[in-house]
Amino acid sequence: MIPEYTLIPRTIDELTRFLERNRLTYQSAYQNIRTNKGWKIQFPEKYFEVMSSMYGMLYINLYERLIEDYNLPDDDILTAVNGFISWADRETKELDQLAALADFGVISGIDGPVYELLHKAFHKFKQIIQISEEEKRINKTYKITSHKKQSKVKVGIVTVTDEEHTAALEILSDVEIVLGNDNDAFTYRRGFIKGSGKKISVILVQCLHQGAAASAVATTQLINKFSPDNLVMLGHAAGNRGKMKSCGIGDIMIATEAIDYEKKTVTEKKVGISTPEIVETSKIRPIAANSTLVNRVKQFKETGDVLDQIRNDYANNEKFPKKLKMFPGAIVSGGALVRSDTWFDKVIKGNPGAIGLDMEIYGFYYAAENTTFGNKPKCIAIKSISDYGSQDPKYPKDLEDHRVRVPYACYSSAEFFRRFALNNIP
Numbered sequence: 024m025i026p027e028y029t030l031i032p033r034t035i036d037e038l039t040r041f042l043e044r045n046r047l048t049y050q051s052a053y054q055n056i057r058t059n060k061g062w063k064i065q066f067p068e069k070y071f072e073v074m075s076s077m078y079g080m081l082y083i084n085l086y087e088r089l090i091e092d093y094n095l096p097d098d099d100i101l102t103a104v105n106g107f108i109s110w111a112d113r114e115t116k117e118l119d120q121l122a123a124l125a126d127f128g129v130i131s132g133i134d135g136p137v138y139e140l141l142h143k144a145f146h147k148f149k150q151i152i153q154i155s156e157e158e159k160r161i162n163k164t165y166k167i168t169s170h171k172k173q174s175k176v177k178v179g180i181v182t183v184t185d186e187e188h189t190a191a192l193e194i195l196s197d198v199e200i201v202l203g204n205d206n207d208a209f210t211y212r213r214g215f216i217k218g219s220g221k222k223i224s225v226i227l228v229q230c231l232h233q234g235a236a237a238s239a240v241a242t243t244q245l246i247n248k249f250s251p252d253n254l255v256m257l258g259h260a261a262g263n264r265g266k267m268k269s270c271g272i273g274d275i276m277i278a279t280e281a282i283d284y285e286k287k288t289v290t291e292k293k294v295g296i297s298t299p300e301i302v303e304t305s306k307i308r309p310i311a312a313n314s315t316l317v318n319r320v321k322q323f324k325e326t327g328d329v330l331d332q333i334r335n336d337y338a339n340n341e342k343f344p345k346k347l348k349m350f351p352g353a354i355v356s357g358g359a360l361v362r363s364d365t366w367f368d369k370v371i372k373g374n375p376g377a378i379g380l381d382m383e384i385y386g387f388y389y390a391a392e393n394t395t396f397g398n399k400p401k402c403i404a405i406k407s408i409s410d411y412g413s414q415d416p417k418y419p420k421d422l423e424d425h426r427v428r429v430p431y432a433c434y435s436s437a438e439f440f441r442r443f444a445l446n447n448i449p
Contacts, residue, residue, distance in 0.1 A: 029097050030097060030158060030159050031097050031100075031101075031154075031155045031158045031159060032158070032199070033154060033158055034100075034101075034151055034154045034155040034158055035089070035100065036199070036200055037150075037151055037154055038089070038100070038104070038151050039086075039089055039090070039200065039202055040200070041144075041147050041151075042081060042082065042085070042086045042089070043086075043202050043210070045143070046082065046086070048140070049077070049078055049081060049082060049140060050078070050082070052074055052078070052136055052137070052140055053074055053075065053077075053078035056070065056071060056074040056136070056137060069117070069118075070118075070137050073114050073118065073137055073141065074137050074140075076110070076114075077111075077114075077137075077140065077141060077144070080103075080106075080107050080110065081107070081144060084103065085100075085103045085104075085107070088103075089202075090202050090203075097155075101152070101155055104148050104151055104152060104155075105152065107144065107145075107148055108145060108148050108149060108152070111141055111144065111145040111148075112145065114141060115138075115141060115142070115145065118137070118138055118141070175224065175250075175252070176224050176225070176226050176249045176250065176251040176252070177223045177224045177225070177251065177252050177253060177448055177449070178216070178223060178224070178225045178226070178251055178252070178253045178254070178255065178444060178448065179225070179226050179227075179228070179242075179245045179246065179249060179251035179253070179254045179255070179400065180225060180226070180227045180228070180254075180255055180256075180257055180440075181228055181229075181230065181238060181241055181242050181245065181254070181255070181256045181257075181387055182227065182228070182229050182230070182256070182257055182258055183229065183230045183233055183237075183238065183258055183382075183383050184233075184258065184259075184429075184433075185229075186258075186259070186429050186430055186433045187229075187257060187258035187259065187433050187436075187437075188227070188229040189433070190257070190258075190430070190433035190434050190436065190437040190438075191227050191257050191437050192212065192214075192227065193434075193437065194216060194437050194438065194440070194441040195212070195214030195215060195216060195225055195227065196214055196215050196216075196217045197214055197215050198212050198213070198214035199212070199213050199214070200212060200213075201213050201226070203244070203248070207244050207248065208231065209228050209229075209231070209241060209244055209245075210228075211226050211227065211228050211245070211248075211249075212226070212227040212228075213225070213226055213227075214227065216441055216444050216445060218441075218445045219445055221445055223444055223445070223448055226245060226249045226251060228241050228244070228245045229241070230383065233360070233382050233383065234358055234382050234383065234386070235283065235356055235357075235358070235382065235383060235385050235386030235387075235389070236386060237383070237386070238256070238383035238384075238386035238387045238390070239386035239387070239389055239390040240390075242254070242386070242387050242390035242391060243390045243394070246390070246391070246394050246398060246400060247398070250398050250400075251400050252400055252401065252448075253316070253400055253401045253402075253403075253448060254387075254391055254400040254401065254402045254403075255402075255403055255404065255405060255440055256383065256384060256387045256403075256404040256405070256406070257404075257405055257406070257433070257436045257437050257440055258381075258383075258406050258407075258432075258433060258436055259406055259407055259408070259409035259429055259432035259433050259436065260276065260354065260379045260380060260381035260384075260406040260407075260408065260409065261361060261367070261379055261380045261381065261408070261409070261410050261411055261412035262274065262276065262350075262378065262379045262408035262410075262411055263367075263371055263377060263378050263379055263380070263411075264411050265368075265371060266352070266371070266376065266377065266378055267350050267378060269348070270348065270350060270408055271343075271345045271348070271408070272343065272408055272409065272410075272418070272422055272428050272431065272432060273334070273343055273347055273407050273408065273428075273431045273432050273434075273435045274347060274348045274349065274350060274407060274408045274435075275330075275347065275348070275349045275350070275405060275406075275407050275435055275436060275439050276349075276350050276351075276352070276354060276378050276379045276405070276406050276407065276408065277312075277317060277320055277321075277349065277350070277351040277352070277403070277404075277405055278312055278352075278353070278354040278379075278384050278388075278403070278404035278405070278406065279311065279312055279317050279351050279352055279353060280309040280310060280311045280312060280353045280354075280388075281309065281310050281312075281353070281354055281355075281356055281384040281385040281387070281388040281389075281404070282307055282308075282309050282353055282354070282355045282356065282374055282377065282385065283307075283308070283355075283356055283357065283385045284307075284355045284356070284357045284370050284373060284374055285357045285358060286306040286307065286308065288303070288306055289301060289302070289303055290302045307374070309353065310385065310388040310389055310392050311388075312388065312402060312403045312404065313401035313402050313403055315401060316401050316402070316403040317351065317403060319443070319447045320349075320351070320403065320405070320443060321351060323442075323443050323446055323447060324349045326446075329439070329442055330346065330347040330348065330349065330439075331346065331347070332442075333347060333435055333438045333439060333442070334346070334347045334435070336438070337431060337434055337435075339427075339431070342421045342422065342427060342431075343422075343431055347435060349439075350378050351378075352376065352377065352378035352379075353374065353376060353377045353378065354377060354378060354379045354380065354381055354384050354404070354406070355370055355371070355374045355377045355379075355380050355381075355385075356380075356381055356382060356383060356384050356385035356386070357370065357380070357382065358382065359382075360382065361380060361412040362412065362413065362414045363412070363413070363414055364412075364413050364414065364415075366412075367380065367411070367412035367413065379406070379408065380412055381406060384404045384406070387402070387404060388402060388404070405436050405439060405440050406432075406436055407431075407432035407433070407435045407436040407439075408432060409425070409428045409429045409431075409432035409433075410425070410428065
């Protein structure tokens with residue numbers, strides 16, 4: 024089937040978001056309000072039938088088709104929505120009649136949830152039809168589709184915090200939402216990096232939590248679903264001032280390798296009746312970034328005055344008078360959000376030469392490295408300095424607030440990658 028442009032993209036986004044956000048609620052009701060669950064109620068078969076039919080219409084007949092068939096025509100979507108509205112209207116009237124027949128107007132503990140779920144979808148779908156009518160009047164020549172087949176994904180971007188995700192969105196054009204499926208809890212953003220006559224296809228995902236485990240899961244899901252050629256983690260992290268004497272807020276760190284500083288062998292030595300001594304021995308296993316991407320990043324940094332341009336283009340650049348710099352090197356990852364000079368120094372001492380500390384890059388690299396060969400993307404992490412892992416870092420007055428530092432660091436990371444991609448990714 025030839026992909027078609029949609030005239031109702033906002034309608035489709037509103038519909039998919041509603042179904043995605045409420046999926047667990049409807050699924051739980053469907054699984055529990057059934058004949059084999061031991062309910063002893065008045066008029067049971069009717070309520071079981073309504074719940075089963077409602078879940079089937081919303082999620083089996085509509086939701087699964089929306090997320091699996093990007094060619095689903097507008098008319099088919101609206102027909103399904105209108106069909107549900109008509110059905111729900113009839114069922115609501117029948118349930119009202121049953122409620123009137125029930126003892127004292129109360130049926131059981133399940134009439135309320137079934138009735139509420141029916142009403143919730145009924146009124147939402149009526150609103151969705153109104154949105155579609157408005158869109159069809161306005162968008163006579165709309166050219167962005169929310170559900171047509173897409174070309175090969177060139178770049179996958181993984182972010183963690185809201186600030187990182189926002190900065191990554193700002194380097195993309197023509198962004199649309201792509202939902203996961205029943206085995207995928209993530210919401211993706213599909214868009215393009217555009218410039219200099221180029222258009223690079225991108226998929227963006229935000230981790231559900233901080234930490235290596237969360238980043239590994241998000242990265243694995245993105246790779247399995249979209250098979251990007253290149254994979255990058257963007258954002259902010261703590262820089263090591265002991266290693267990089269002249270580093271500053273916003274300076275860009277290229278993670279040539281990632282190290283999990285929490286991997287240790289713990290042994291107990293006991294001599295006589297004395298208190299046992301706990302001995303920790305590091306089990307460092309670095310995971311390297313793709314060497315081709317690392318070399319290209321280093322070469323790109325030397326072309327022209329790209330770092331000066333990035334700083335100059337920032338809206339509040341007067342707060343950041345220092346020239347931007349770039350530092351390649353190892354970044355160590357662990358589960359702690361560090362605001363302690365003592366702890367930071369301990370971690371760095373155990374990993375000499377590390378340029379920074381974060382919570383996610385190791386999980387990101389681990390997922391990419393352990394992808395099957397045919398699906399393995401080129402992988403690199405680019406994070407800019409937002410702090411120094413210290414409780415009392417003595418920032419310049421304008422930079423004491425992290426709400427000033429973090430957005431700039433996220434911006435410099437994302438903007439550097441945007442410019443790099445346009446010059447180095449086909």
